[in-house]
Amino acid sequence: MRKINQILAIAFIMLATVSCKKEERTSEENTVKTDSTTVAAGPRIVSLNGAVTEVVAALGHEKEIVGRDVTSTFPESVKDSAKDLGHVKHGMSIEGIMELKPTLILGTEKDITPDLKAKIEGSGIKSVTFRQEFSAEGAKKLIADVAAALEHTANIKPIQDKIDTDLAEVVKFKKAPKVLFIYARGANMLMVSGTGTPIESMIQLAGGANAVTGFADFKPLTPEALIKGNPDVILLFESGAESVKGIDGVLKIPGVGKTNAGKNKNIITMDGGLLTNFGPRTGEAAKGLNQLLARNAK
Template identity: 30%
Template sequence: MCKMTEVSEMTKHRYIMTLLVSITLGGVGPVGCDRPEPPPAQKAGATDEVAAAPDADAQTPRVVTIGGTITEIAFALGAGEQIVAADKSSVYPEEVKKIAVLDLFRNIAAEPIIAQDPTLILATDQTNPKDALARVKGAGVDVVEISEDPGVDQARQRIRDIADVLGRAQQADALIAKMDQDLEAASQKVSACNKPARTLFVYARGPNTVFVAGRDTGARALVELAGGEPVHGDFSDFKPMSAEAIVAANPDAILMTDGGLRSLGGLEGLQRVKGLGETAAVKNKRVITREDLALLGFGPRLGQVVLELTDDLCLDAAPSDE
């Protein structure tokens, strides 16, 4: 749900996942705009008063979204015309490029947010510093923080929480129905696959910043949903993995974000990364990429991405490696 939790293993993992997405997306979006003073903060779950906002003769809502997945969901719910600004991690859909840009969610300032004269702030619960949100709330603006936990159930709940605040329950039902339809189609394909690809999820931000997904990560969950057989070290979260361990694991497929592969210089650059370049995945050019937010955001495109990946991570029709 959308309330603050104690610092747990899930919370630490969620922070790492969100940080990885933000690092990946931080340099992709437009340059942030500087603006004046800020308002206060609340949380999704305390939606009683906020949910009533998009009603009757009240002023036209002016919404600021903070967090790429939050922004994507709000647009997918059809609230794009109400969104006046979003943070730098908000790179999808295309329409987001037409609105004001704020600092990245992990380093926000209250003044530029307040300068947008917002009536509502929808923010990832990974937004920092918290005192900036508190200042925005103190200025009389409703601030609702949304959980960014990865997972299918969490993605559904995230859509519902944002829809409740925006008064768009019907649109949420349609979005979730489409996601579930895609996930069911993916599940059927997975069941029919006789040779799942042993898959390593690699996060990269240049040749000197290469991590692999361990246990208990959203990336691993994504691989499993798409029918791949996860390959990982004996660790949790995202961590470096030695060249020797990668060679020994020898994955059939490598899954990465588009931005991650670009940061290495494409496939040729990946071939030069010690360990990875020696795997069957790279030798056979079975390196699968998707747009960063689609892959790691666990937003409304989750079902679509999983369905696409089921074909990529099944080797039934793949040519022999021999």
């Protein structure tokens, strides 16, 4: 009997040892080793566009984002949880992306340079590049496209429907206020938005009209363009206004004082990402801008 018990004891110890080794091996298979730490494996997303990052987060996958571009600033928490890789068009390297051991790289056609896109495709990492349309319908399509790339099967309709709910609260003006958008990066870097820009689309969604229609895209701001456009309201990003020392600085820009906006001090600012990302917050942005226009365009 003693011999049988000894055999059973030895068998139990061997079984326990094999089991422990199997658990260790399984644990190793479920981790990814980086240069300095070992992290749990799973989806590891690099998002190279602010709107895409917003969608990923809105779908509940924010914790899977390990790297982001400089425009990915919403939600606030992503700025701390994901590594800032810089600007897609200026200085972002494929080496910086690969260091994060991504399993999925997401971006948009308008942002990724041909060179970076080619390197991403050559890396062998799964990547999806979206064609973004700057409209309410385009925002809803982006939500659907990102969900498909994530193989996200939960209902996305509530996120899309919120855009329409917010847009329904946009107040219609009897006469659309003329809005001039100035992109500012200091007093010596002032650009004005023409036609075909995301900011023009947002102005129109908010019930306004672009004050400048003589050219497409952006051009350097001149006093002549300001006076010719004669906007009722001048709009800037919050960061842009800060770069020229606030509203008082905007009013000192040559030509501003001769416009209706300048005379009435109708200068408004909003967060740049909110205004131009055209992601889940598109309706919220239009409603917010509409409210500011209603207060200032009398």
